[in-house]
Amino acid sequence: MIDDPEKRKYPRVSPGVNFGVMVQHVDKKDREYYKGIIKNVSLGGMSIDTDHLPPKGSMVVIQFRSNKEGDERPVIAKGLVCWTQKWKRPHGMGIDFIEFEGLGNTPFKEWFKKHFQSQ
Secondary structure, eight states: OOOOGGGOSSOOBOOOSOEEEEEEETTSSSOEEEEEEEEEEOSSEEEEEOSOOOOTTOEEEEEEEEOSTTOOSOEEEEEEEEEEEOSSSSOEEEEEEEEEESOTTSOHHHHHHHHHSOO
16 A cells, blocks of 8 residues: 555545445355445545455455535446555555446546545
């Protein structure tokens, strides 16, 4: 995990609005769903606080939903678990985004700006 903001590809922001996150571990035969809280997010990925940690390198599907007026549909992101933190609290994981669903014709960059950078 890189803490130096100068080394990051995209700047990270804290959500500032309530988001629900559901993570589905797709590498297993049976689906497992985890709840979590978005700690921070960027155009390239997100950090999620959760006690349920799929192994590093796992493919996951993340469903998140804004509580902003007029945003009832969830955004679904497919991503790769790039790190996990299980030895100290809060437990969590980092996700690198791969692709998105539920954005309609809106590019993710515009959706991101509307929801995370307009505070």
